Amino acid sequence: MLPRIVPVLTPEQKENLVVVLAGARNPLNIGAAARAMSNFGFRTLRIVTEFPLPVTEAKSAVDAAEVMQQATVHGSFAEAIGDCGLIYGTTAVGDRRLEHPVEPLPQAAAAVRNVLAGKQRAAIVFGSEKTGMTNEQMSYCSGLLTIPMEVHGTSMNLGQSVAVCLWELTRDGVSGGVMPEDGFADSAAVDRFEAVLREGLTATGYEAKFPANCGEEMTRRLVRRLRLNRKDAEIWTGIWRQVLWKLRQ
Structure with a gap:
């Protein structure tokens, strides 16, 4: 008799896991990613592209039709991850100089399960x-994950990468990290804080004195690594708005 499989994630939690394909253009690869999602019971696919997408071909992929029917296409990366509280980008590392710490897949998957258990959206991004992924896309991420490989710096194709990440999420593993009581701030809320912070850095003269510390991507990375909860993001946004108001008096 086969052992009974106990689901690690509920259907609701699986709906809250967003797979983001940022820059994928090959319909066969997109279809393979959608098929991997379908096999593991995930449905929320978002595709970021500036180009017309041959969706018809992708939709014809075996066992991928339902996922592709629900998939949404976004013109900007920020829009695609706007409602997500935790965003992991994927990387093979290689010779790239990365500004975010890189976590092995099992560690990142535990953190994602923790967020999903808190009824928040989490995203895994594939470039x-x-x-x-571009450096700009990575700057929006809470962290980066990598799939442990026998040879450092090698990479899988898109469908394989999606399948391995989702398998790790659904296997019987522990949750990891500390989940804020009121949940992580979603990406759109963090964007609002970043915007007012950058205004403040300009208004106070800090940007003029230390321009190397104030690039848009650098500021975004610094803020994203904090993994602010909802309340803290609102408070910090309010603080900097008050600072700006006072400076302009």
Whole structure:
């Protein structure tokens, strides 16, 4: 008799896991990613592209039709991850100089399960088949994950990467990290804080004195690594708005 399989994630939690394909253009690869999602019971697929997407071909992929029917296409990366409280980008690392700490997949998956258990959305982002994620896309991430490989710096194809990440999420593992009581701030709320913070850095003269510390991507990375909860993001946004108001008097 086969052992009974006990689901690690509920259907609701699986709906809250967002798979983001940032820059994927090959319909066969998109279809393979959607098929992997379907196999593991995930449905929320978001595709970021500036180009017309041959969705018809992708929709024809075996066992991927339902996922592709529900998939949404976004013109900007920020829009695609706006309602997510935890965002992990994927990387093979290689020779790239990365500004975010890189976590092995099992550790990142535990953190994602923790967020999903708190009824929040979490995203796993996969970059272009040829070049991977851009530095700008990575700057929006809470962290980066990598799939442990026998040879450092090698990479899987898109469908394989999605399948391995989702398998790790659904296997019987522990949750990890400390979940804020009121949940992580979603990406859109963090964007609002970042915007007012950058205004403040300019208004106070800090940007002029230390321009190397105030680039848009650098500021975004610094803030994202804090993993602010909802209340803290609102408070910090309010503090900097008050600072700006006072400076302009």
